[in-house]
Amino acid sequence: MKPSIPKGTRDFSPEEMIRRNYIFEVIRNVYQRYGFLEIETPAMENLSTLEGKYGEEGDKLLYRVLNSGPVMDSLRSVADPKVSDLTEKGLRYDLTVPFARYVVMHQHELNFPFKRYQIQPVWRADRPQKGRYREFYQCDADVIGSDSLLNEVELIRVIQDVFSTLKLGVSIKLNNRKILSGIAEILGASNQIIDITVAIDKLDKIGIDKVNDELLAKGLSESAVHRLQPIIKMSGSNGTKLELLDQLLAESEIGRKGLQEMRLVLSVLEQLGGSWGSLEVDVTLARGLNYYTGTIIEVKVSDSRSNFTSSVCGGGRYDDLTGIFGLTGMSGVGISFGADRIYDVLEEVKGFPDLSNAATRILFVNFGHDEAVHCLGLITKLRNDGINAELYPDAAKMKKQIAYADAKKIPYIALVGTDEIKTGQIAVKDLATGEQSKLTMDELLHVLR
């Protein structure tokens, strides 16, 4: 009868919350500085909104909420009950589909191009494993209603600003769906673009030989696989890669268009300068290909202190996001930060700054009722100055009160007994150094600020 929580979910302790909030605040502040505005959508969406949007696999991972009321009774009255008789709502699986639903529902109130950000949990009935949870936060920003590639530029700057604020080295990989289409085209395998990209996306994991095996197994010709090799193996600077692609894709109109888009994004970013994180053209990047139609972005940690290699942010452009809900011709581009993974990396590299200001700065020891009431008056002054301060609520043994301060990592304790009440001073002890001094309120404010 020991209480527990569902598999794949987590409690967050005060220490974890302070660190998580730090990450969210960094992302939120950057989003706001770029003119993105926050929205929130409900945790539960109608199943008609969610189903069929994430593929067959995704549908299986949706959490469905039982209809309220006498469910079993109504079930028994049905000859052959289906899941749809039980449930019509589900927990959101990501923030993109609810956002598309939001845009369509509120299209007449919105100001386009609409730049929104959203930081909320999502739920997936996935098999829990290290680093993969059934409830986790997504931090999305999207611009909808503008074709301009400057939106891509801005979003990549957002990524650079976030990781530069977090002081975390990253590599920002760029691709373009149109380049992938061009490659498929020149290989004479336009309708196998998905097979091709799914295979070459695995390069990092399974190596080139197995990628080639897979391509052949999928029915690509020997000659096409042969011609794909220089593309897969492409290395060098972005300039070198783009030149090679210029030659390879000269005959493909869509391929040339993709290259032109990529060049524009890179050239503006270069002109702006002063960026954080290396920008890397990577034609093997095929993330979320099912709906991206232009730029594709993926961010990996690239920091000498970290062994982490998985993605911490990703995004891209999708030309018809709201089409699924009947509003066509709305181009969108967006990114999503994986706060949980960023947390794990910052833990690994000890990258969190000193966040002790979010916790209590000083504990007033409780010597008894009268002293305690006097202390509450002093504490009020500190709080009015924005300082987090507290009184130990019980007149417990000194040792216990100091242990409380230690465990809560409170840096100072104040000792105010009858003497201090008379003189108007406050005895303050720095728990790190053990140093003790008698201060006036003004002096104490100065120390704590």
Added chain:
Amino acid sequence: MKPSIPKGTRDFSPEEMIRRNYIFEVIRNVYQRYGFLEIETPAMENLSTLEGKYGEEGDKLLYRVLNSGPVMDSLRSVADPKVSDLTEKGLRYDLTVPFARYVVMHQHELNFPFKRYQIQPVWRADRPQKGRYREFYQCDADVIGSDSLLNEVELIRVIQDVFSTLKLGVSIKLNNRKILSGIAEILGASNQIIDITVAIDKLDKIGIDKVNDELLAKGLSESAVHRLQPIIKMSGSNGTKLELLDQLLAESEIGRKGLQEMRLVLSVLEQLGGSWGSLEVDVTLARGLNYYTGTIIEVKVSDSRSNFTSSVCGGGRYDDLTGIFGLTGMSGVGISFGADRIYDVLEEVKGFPDLSNAATRILFVNFGHDEAVHCLGLITKLRNDGINAELYPDAAKMKKQIAYADAKKIPYIALVGTDEIKTGQIAVKDLATGEQSKLTMDELLHVLR
């Protein structure tokens, strides 16, 4: 095939989010200043954690989440399926039970007295109506593991600080379960305390005659109802009320204990002075009596600008919160702010401050690619200074770009064409006044700061 959201749930627009975040930030900051630390618990809890904790009515209002996997197949193989075959998880109904579960699960890591706050949504399958939603936020703070009445004092100060920051007049009503027990005792109806308090709690709504009718119907004697009258009708200052209660409860030990607790809390608050919101002894207040064992707190709006009368905050002490999960002897005291109701009141009284800093401060008009890239460089400087700034992503007609700024309530636009690029100046227009001036970057920073 128009998209919609489940009944009783809401989308929050950017404007609403800015206002909601303002309320959350006020509450969060005050909680932190008092030494409360944040935790979060998962949206889904095991049904064994939730069921049986909110009474029969509450159980009906729990949202149950369908087990993942092939639910219907397993159902069909069961002769007489029950809801429990379908579901073992539910959405949290409040923050108190998950907190109790958290304390029991993490008791060996926690530092007692443990002061936690928690701001998260909860879900109830209630009939939706004006001001009542199926998904809404609670903002709780609790201290667990300390009997000291100074915790009550601190929590009432928290309430005062929150509403004084929000500049909203409130009346803080105080009662004590022990006073109610004393009243039942001197009426010779100790085991009818629930009937008595449920009836007199309705005084505001149904009037004294109907309260008396209900008391008689519940089996209270004529004489007991007669003796209850001066208590129900009690008026005047807190001092006057406490004196009357002293006389009435002289023979009841538990009643005297309740009065002593109430006096201590009031006297410390009085000594501290400078409080916001009137403190009012109200023995008809019986909120959440099922689990409160000492102080009971309820806060109502009492502001000349508002017609709102319902509760915006409440709380109290419960001597054995974690007992339901097997950890006994842990006294807790807590409060909970109703952010949605506070929002409605602040809307009504036009009490939100100017929150325009959270949105974009200046829009750079897009005159074409080269000018736009130049503007992005200028915008970077503003952003590095913490100013929210954006570029219109497309070289659209001026009218359209200004309409965008207007709709987004952006106060300034910047016009940087070839002339301005040459001179290094920025033409800035104040959209409220129509005033236009040419500024250097330093001057612009000065205006926007």
